[in-house]
Amino acid sequence: MSAPATRLVRVAPTADIAPGERRIVEVDGRSIGVFNLGDGFSAIANVCVHQGGPVCWGRVEPRVHAEVMPGGEVRESLSPAPDTIACPWHGWEYDVRTGTCLANPRKALRTFPVVVRDGDVYLEIAERAS
Amino acid sequence: MTIVDVDAHYLEDYTVLADYLDEPVRSRIRNQPQGWLVPNSTGDRYLSGRINRDRDVPGTNPRRTQPDEVPRIMEFLGVDISVQISNLMLTLPNMNSRELAVGLCQGYAEYMIDKVCDPAKGVFSTVIVPTQDPAKAADLVRRYGRAPGMSSVTFITQWAQPPLGDIHYDPIYEASAEVGLPIVYHASGAGLDHFLIDGFQKFIETYTLGFLFHNLATLVSVIVQGLPERFPSLRFIFQESGIAYLPGIMYRLDEAYLKRRSEAPLLTKLPSEYIRSFYFGTQPLERPENDEHLAAIFDMVDAEDRLVFATDYPHFDYDRPSAITTLPFVSEEGKRKILGDNALSVYRFDGWTPPERETSPLVAGVAR
Numbered sequence: 289m290s291a292p293a294t295r296l297v298r299v300a301p302t303a304d305i306a307p308g309e310r311r312i313v314e315v316d317g318r319s320i321g322v323f324n325l326g327d328g329f330s331a332i333a334n335v336c337v338h339q340g341g342p343v344c345w346g347r348v349e350p351r352v353h354a355e356v357m358p359g360g361e362v363r364e365s366l367s368p369a370p371d372t373i374a375c376p377w378h379g380w381e382y383d384v385r386t387g388t389c390l391a392n393p394r395k396a397l398r399t400f401p402v403v404v405r406d407g408d409v410y411l412e413i414a415e416r417a418s
Numbered sequence: 419m420t421i422v423d424v425d426a427h428y429l430e431d432y433t434v435l436a437d438y439l440d441e442p443v444r445s446r447i448r449n450q451p452q453g454w455l456v457p458n459s460t461g462d463r464y465l466s467g468r469i470n471r472d473r474d475v476p477g478t479n480p481r482r483t484q485p486d487e488v489p490r491i492m493e494f495l496g497v498d499i500s501v502q503i504s505n506l507m508l509t510l511p512n513m514n515s516r517e518l519a520v521g522l523c524q525g526y527a528e529y530m531i532d533k534v535c536d537p538a539k540g541v542f543s544t545v546i547v548p549t550q551d552p553a554k555a556a557d558l559v560r561r562y563g564r565a566p567g568m569s570s571v572t573f574i575t576q577w578a579q580p581p582l583g584d585i586h587y588d589p590i591y592e593a594s595a596e597v598g599l600p601i602v603y604h605a606s607g608a609g610l611d612h613f614l615i616d617g618f619q620k621f622i623e624t625y626t627l628g629f630l631f632h633n634l635a636t637l638v639s640v641i642v643q644g645l646p647e648r649f650p651s652l653r654f655i656f657q658e659s660g661i662a663y664l665p666g667i668m669y670r671l672d673e674a675y676l677k678r679r680s681e682a683p684l685l686t687k688l689p690s691e692y693i694r695s696f697y698f699g700t701q702p703l704e705r706p707e708n709d710e711h712l713a714a715i716f717d718m719v720d721a722e723d724r725l726v727f728a729t730d731y732p733h734f735d736y737d738r739p740s741a742i743t744t745l746p747f748v749s750e751e752g753k754r755k756i757l758g759d760n761a762l763s764v765y766r767f768d769g770w771t772p773p774e775r776e777t778s779p780l781v782a783g784v785a786r
Contacts, residue, residue, distance in 0.1 A: 339738045347468050378734065379469045394707070 296403060296410040305329075305409060308370070312344050315413055320400060322409060323348065323384055326369065330385045331411055333398035337389065341377030343397065348373050348384055419754050420772050421739055422761035423497040425604070425657050425699055425728035427505040428534065428543070429483040435525030438532070443521040455518065456509040463607065463621070463734045471732045480732060485533045488541050495729055496739050498758070499540040499767055501569050502530065507546050508606035511577040519548035523555070527562040535567025537769025542569040544602060547590050549578045556589035563597035569765040570655070572602040575632040583639030591649045600653040600697075600764050603636045605629040633659040634667055641671065641692050644684025653764050657699035657728060665718045668693050694720045697764055699728035700742065700756065702735040713747040722752035726761040 297315050299322050305311050307326040312319060312334060319334035321344025334344035350366035357363050373384045381390040387397035401412040432455065436448035447455065464470060471480035475494045478487040483502075492500050504526050513519045523546050530543040545562050547555035559571055571594040573582055580586055582603065594601055607628070614631070618624050633656050640646070640654065668690035675682060675689050685692070698719065706712050716722070730736045742748070742757050 339740050342473070345473060349468070374465070374468045376468070376470050376473065378736070379465055392707075 293415040294412050295415060296405075297413050299409040299411055302404055302407055302409050308348075310344065310348075311409075313411070315411060316416065319344070320411060322402060322411065323373075325371070325384065329402040329404065329409060331400040331402045332373070332382070332384065332387045333400075335397070336375040336377060336380055337395050337397060338375065338378055338380045341375045341380075343373060343375040343380070343382065346374045346376045351381075351390070420499065420758035420762060421497045422499040422501075422727060422758045422765075422767075423492070423495060423729045423731070424501050424602075424655070424726045424761050424765065425701065426491070426495075426497075426500045426502055426731045427508075427733060428488070428502040428530070429481060429505045429732075430526065430529065431482060432506050432522065432525075435522060435529050438525045438528035439521050443517055447518060447521055447525070450518075452506075456506060456513055456522075465734070469734045474732070488534060489536075489539050491731065492540065495731055497540075497729065498773065499542065499761070499770060501765065502534060502541065502543045503572060503604065504546055508574060508604070509576075510546065510574045511549055511579075513550065516548070516550045516554075519550045520554045520558070523548045523558055527558060527565075527568070531562065531565045531567055535565075537566050537767065538771075540767075540770055542567050542765075542767060542770075544568065544570045544572040545599070546572045546574065549573060549582070549587065549590075552587050552589045556593035559590060559593035559597060559599070563594070563599050566769050568599070569767055570602045571597075571599045572604050573636075574606050575603050575636045576606045576628070577632075578636075581639030582636045583641070583643030583645045585643070588648075591645065591652060595649050595651050598651075599766055600655055602655045602657060603633065603640075605632045605636075605656075605658040629659045630663050634663065637667055637693065637696075638671060641685070641689045642682045644682065646692055646695070647684045647686065653697065655697040655699065655726060655764065658701065658730065660702050660704045661698055661700065661719055661721070661725065662704045662715055664693060664698065665715055668718070694724065697724050697726050697760065700725050701728040701730045701737040703737055703741045705741075709746055712745070716748070722748065722755050723760065725756045726764070727757045 299313055300311050305322065305324045307324050310321055310323045312321050320331055321334050322329060322331045332344065334342055336343040348370045349372055350370050351372040352364055352366060354362055354364045371384055372381050372390065374381045382388060382397050383390065387399040389395040403410040403412055432452065433448045436444045439447065475490050478490060488500065488502060507522060507526060510519055527545055535541055535543050545559050545568050547558065562568055563571060575582060637656065671689035727739065727742055739757060742753055
């Protein structure tokens with residue numbers, strides 16, 4: 289089987305999406321969030337798997353971790369960089385790179401490959417079967 | 419299909435409610451800082467701004483509802499009828515002052531009837547009763563319960579003492595039966611951070627338990643004290659705790675009743691049979707990963723005939739109609755009943771007539 293056909297959809301000049309910023313675009317009627325995470329771009333569907341909320345409008349923040357220290361103290365910490373997006377409707381959290389739901393890894397947002405080429409950011413979109 | 423939201427919250431300005439009251443209560447309410455008037459609890463429901471409503475309905479103030487905003491909010495949610503319930507009064511039972519509790523409930527009823535309720539547009543409210551003073555609460559039910567726009571009588575269950583099946587509240591139930599309105603038991607966040615067991619560290623803990631505990635306490639009291647037998651014309655609706663807790667209390671109470679029937683001699687059937695005759699707001703509806711588990715609960719509580727859809731908007735755990743439309747095991751007729759027809763039969767929505775269109779367009783948009 290051959291790989292499904294894809295096309296590149298231009299999002300913006302790379303310089304227009306600064307580190308920490310995002311651009312939300314419509315492609316084929318779908319809303320997609322494109323995020324500059326500083327060390328690269330990611331793109332996720334702007335539809336929360338919970339009740340369809342606009343997850344890409346949500347805050348991107350470091351993730352809360354916790355570990356049990358020798359002696360029993362529970363020490364919480366934040367991941368070093370913002371890596372988690374929370375839906376503004378009900379707070380469901382996702383990995384902003386992989387789309388995986390943090391509270392239930394069996395659920396995930398759809399993700400899209402991002403291509404940076406010649407100073408522009410593109411989404412790689414599968415051609416829809418006609 | 420008509421979609422009815424039996425529980426959405428109106429974020430009112432209590433100083434405006436005071437305008438409807440006589441002195442000296444008028445000044446006592448208007449001049450109080452809110453934190454002194456109705457003690458609230460700590461714990462940020464909105465996760466320090468992570469959850470927010472700023473973009474939901476452009477041009478509205480998500481922290482203070484204005485009367486003309488309600489139809490636009492309903493359009494955003496995709497509902498045809500909305501029962502607007504005070505947000506401030508969700509902490510009502512925490513108040514010690516009888517006169518201020520009665521005053522707030524009176525001001526709220528007057529304000530909603532005067533400025534907000536609009537039956538033709540599907541905007542309704544409810545008479546909230548100050549449990550601190552059953553006689554005066556009954557007066558409010560008689561005075562406002564017949565007004566167009568008042569769909570029901572609402573008790574806030576958090577910290578109501580004695581529990582709400584007690585004869586202490588009979589004046590309120592008598593008045594409600596007289597005006598022909600159903601009884602809503604609305605669990606709330608009031609005082610959740612000061613749960614019966616002190617020392618929980620996170621809001622997720624007291625939130626999960628608090629609503630549930632107060633609904634359980636109310637269910638047990640209402641049944642064991644024989645309220646459905648003493649007021650056979652009343653209908654009862656329990657809100658704000660989802661539905662997964664119901665099988666547990668149904669069968670535990672049945673078991674106790676089989677051993678201790680002499681302590682509940684008014685009952686003429688099993689407690690679970692009373693529970694199956696009550697109505698339950700759906701929100702926040704649980705979604706186990708295995709749909710068969712939820713389907714079994716639906717079967718146990720006679721869901722298609724007894725659930726009434728509720729959003730609880732704008733609270734952090736609100737549901738949209740898609741919480742119901744996406745359930746794979748519920749028939750189309752069942753969805754129609756849960757989303758609207760059950761509420762239409764139990765609440766009073768005088769003055770509302772169904773629009774001509776067949777489905778709410780926004781529901782189609784979010785059904786996924």
